[in-house]
Amino acid sequence: MATKIVTLEELQAHTKKDSLYVLLHNKVYDVTKFIDEHPGGDEVIMAEAGKDATEAFEDVGHSDEARGLLKDMLIGDFEQNSALPTRSTTTTTQATTHTASQSGSSISYFIPLALLAAYFAWRFYSGAA
Ligand code: HEM
CATH class of the missing domain: 1.20.5 (Single alpha-helices involved in coiled-coils or other helix-helix interfaces)
Known part of the structure; x- marks a missing residue:
């Protein structure tokens, strides 16, 4: 299956709790189902919606288990030349x-x-x- 490319518009169209995408290391994840189970709470992930959450995610020092959960939520690669201010x-x-x-x-x-x-x-x- 070819990798889907997610645009900035798509990322920013999913910033609500009922449909939420997160950008980590240039990959976009659909965390809608996971957000209620997140040990760090829903608010911290909501705060990173529509932008690059990599720094916030890495600052916490998430475990390998946390990283393992990501693969089931992967949607695709983030559009490389999107002008997302970091x-x-x-x-x-x-x-x-x-x-x-x-x-x-x-x-x-x-x-x-x-x-x-x-x-x-x-x-x-x-x-x-
Ligand atoms: C979207 C993908 C994410 C996944 C799959 C995820 C998963 C997890 C998991 C499994 C834990 C338990 C500890 C561990 O295993 O490391 C955790 C804890 C935590 N996460 Fe996330 N997380 C995500 C995103 C974020 C983001 C964007 C933030 C923003 C700051 C965040 C903040 C935290 C905090 C503060 C804790 C610690 C909670 C505590 O120990 O009381 N997480 N996360």
Whole structure:
């Protein structure tokens, strides 16, 4: 059987408790039947609906048994080029913006400081004369 490709639209169309898909390691799982049995509760899985749950899943350190349950819930592979924002891409964007605004602000600090220094220098020399 050919592997089904699940699109971002399909993933985000199943975010309700009566039909819930989860994305883990680029594979999409239908966890609708499992959610009531989840030892960690339904809310934590609901919170990851429609996005990449890999990080949350791995942070918990799920057992091999937990991973074994996944194969029965597999629907297919996630569409590779779907523009799903992950936590890491968001961080990269923020870091770039931050660096840019930092170099901008050091110039805007320098100009008034230089003017202030010039003013005091002028006061000093004109007062001394
Ligand atoms: C969708 C696939 C998932 C499966 C098949 C699954 C399965 C399991 C299983 C079998 C356990 C019992 C402990 C273990 O064997 O590791 C467990 C515990 C737990 N899971 Fe999941 N889980 C899934 C997703 C998630 C997600 C997305 C979260 C989000 C944070 C999560 C949070 C937890 C937590 C916090 C526990 C610990 C509960 C406790 O010890 O009180 N799980 N899970």
